[in-house]
Amino acid sequence: MTDPRRAIPRTDALLADPEVAVLVARVGRGRAKSVVVETQAAAREGRLSVERVQPVVVQRLAALAASATSLRPVINATGVVVHTNLGRAPLGPAAREAVFAAAGYVDVELDLADGQRARRGRGTLAALRQSVPEAEDALVVNNGAAALLLATTALGSGRELLVSRGEMVEIGDGFRLPDLIESAGARLREVGTTNRTTVEDYRAALSERTGALLKVHPSNFRVTGFTASATVGELAELGREHGIPLVVDTGSGLLAPDPALPDEPDAASVLHAGADLVTASGDKLLGGPQAGLVLGSAELVARLRRHPMARALRVDKLTLAALEATLLGPEPPVPAAVHASAQVLEKRTRALADRLAGAGVPVEVVPVAGRVGGGGAPEVPLPGWAVALPEGYAAPLRHGDPAVLARLESGRCLVDLRCVPQEQEEDLVEALLGVAAGGSGATGRGTG
Numbered sequence: 001m002t003d004p005r006r007a008i009p010r011t012d013a014l015l016a017d018p019e020v021a022v023l024v025a026r027v028g029r030g031r032a033k034s035v036v037v038e039t040q041a042a043a044r045e046g047r048l049s050v051e052r053v054q055p056v057v058v059q060r061l062a063a064l065a066a067s068a069t070s071l072r073p074v075i076n077a078t079g080v081v082v083h084t085n086l087g088r089a090p091l092g093p094a095a096r097e098a099v100f101a102a103a104g105y106v107d108v109e110l111d112l113a114d115g116q117r118a119r120r121g122r123g124t125l126a127a128l129r130q131s132v133p134e135a136e137d138a139l140v141v142n143n144g145a146a147a148l149l150l151a152t153t154a155l156g157s158g159r160e161l162l163v164s165r166g167e168m169v170e171i172g173d174g175f176r177l178p179d180l181i182e183s184a185g186a187r188l189r190e191v192g193t194t195n196r197t198t199v200e201d202y203r204a205a206l207s208e209r210t211g212a213l214l215k216v217h218p219s220n221f222r223v224t225g226f227t228a229s230a231t232v233g234e235l236a237e238l239g240r241e242h243g244i245p246l247v248v249d250t251g252s253g254l255l256a257p258d259p260a261l262p263d264e265p266d267a268a269s270v271l272h273a274g275a276d277l278v279t280a281s282g283d284k285l286l287g288g289p290q291a292g293l294v295l296g297s298a299e300l301v302a303r304l305r306r307h308p309m310a311r312a313l314r315v316d317k318l319t320l321a322a323l324e325a326t327l328l329g330p331e332p333p334v335p336a337a338v339h340a341s342a343q344v345l346e347k348r349t350r351a352l353a354d355r356l357a358g359a360g361v362p363v364e365v366v367p368v369a370g371r372v373g374g375g376g377a378p379e380v381p382l383p384g385w386a387v388a389l390p391e392g393y394a395a396p397l398r399h400g401d402p403a404v405l406a407r408l409e410s411g412r413c414l415v416d417l418r419c420v421p422q423e424q425e426e427d428l429v430e431a432l433l434g435v436a437a438g439g440s441g442a443t444g445r446g447t448g
């Protein structure tokens with residue numbers, strides 16, 4: 001008797017197989033070899049028939065080639081727009097194309113007209129100034145924390161920054177802004193109390209050591225009840241009287257007022273009210289790539305740009321490209337999802353529910369409140385709708401390809417279309433029907 005396992009194709013033969021070889025060229029020989037070895041092992045252990053070895057190798061390599069990174073696409077059906085665990089802001093089509101175009105050699109720091117070196121990211125900076133005419137100049141760094149760190153280090157190193165006790169915030173995952181700021185040498189002097197701080201508290205704390213007044217928007221919580229805080233206008237006036245700059249960290253990256261988010265500060269209004277510098281994120285409510293924005297006084301922005309730390313915080317060409325396209329292009333996905341009309345969402349949700357019900361899926365349509373999420377405006381509910389499914393749908397949806405993340409609430413799996421663009425809806429339906437049919441939610445593409 002001959003053992004059929006003897007017939008398992010050898011590694012060299014598999015790698016040389018024409019169908020396999022084209023895929024090896026795409027994924028690299030090292031990774032291809034591990035796939036081959038794993039598949040041979042499965043056959044040796046009897047988990048796979050010998051005839052299936054070559055097709056399974058091809059299938060697995062094709063899946064690897066299709067997903068060039070370990071990051072897996074997720075359909076965000078949670079209704080949480082700026083979802084930190086899902087990478088915050090999804091880029092819109094314009095920004096995606098800009099990233100693709102910037103991936104090769106580009107004139108990021110070169111003037112093609114005269115062949116001389118040019119200001120890095122000048123197109124992006126021009127787009128920022130165009131978006132916020134109140135800003136004399138702008139600077140882009142790696143993220144919002146970097147923007148705040150650079151501003152407070154350049155203006156406050158070896159000096160004191162005055163900040164309200166109610167604004168000593170933790171931005172998540174154990175990161176506290178006061179620790180960040182002080183780690184680079186600036187000293188924070190807290191003024192006022194947790195719930196109440198007035199401009200007189202800042203005035204009383206002023207000294208020859210004061211480097212700047214700092215106002216931080218507590219973006220992820222609200223203090224309510226007996227509260228008071230100094231306005232940007234009051235602090236700007238105090239700063240002007242004493243020749244001390246006012247830095248405002250708005251957090252969200254909102255550049256102009258948004259009626260849907262009445263309590264969220266925006267860069268234009270804060271500068272208009274007298275702030276000298278505004279710092280913000282690029283990938284929260286602005287809806288762009290991860291980036292930190294500094295906007296405001298030309299003199300102060302120049303000081304920040306010349307600070308040695310600026311070089312360590314600078315952004316790459318991909319970020320500059322995505323940010324410029326976000327600023328100049330059509331409404332990006334994040335503001336679009338925040339502004340999505342409840343009527344339109346209801347119509348889409350009912351249509352989805354009808355399709356699922358038609359396939360025998362037990363569904364119900366329920367009103368839900370979406371959320372802005374990690375981007376700010378924690379209290380603002382975004383009225384919307386969801387398809388409610390049995391709780392057991394959540395895990396297989398998450399395991400599918402593409403993965404679908406739904407919201408679990410009161411023992412139900414809620415699928416909210418707010419953050420699901422129209423072009424993802426068919427994938428979502430396939431995933432839901434796949435789970436209903438007892439599958440993993442996989443659509444059969446690239447699951448290997």
Ligand SMILES: *Cc1c(COP(=O)(O)O)cnc(C)c1O
Nearest residue numbers: 143144145217219249250251281
């Ligand atoms: C989010 C946030 C930051 C940090 O910005 P990142 O882009 O996450 O680095 C700083 N300050 C405030 C007020 C924020 O909301």
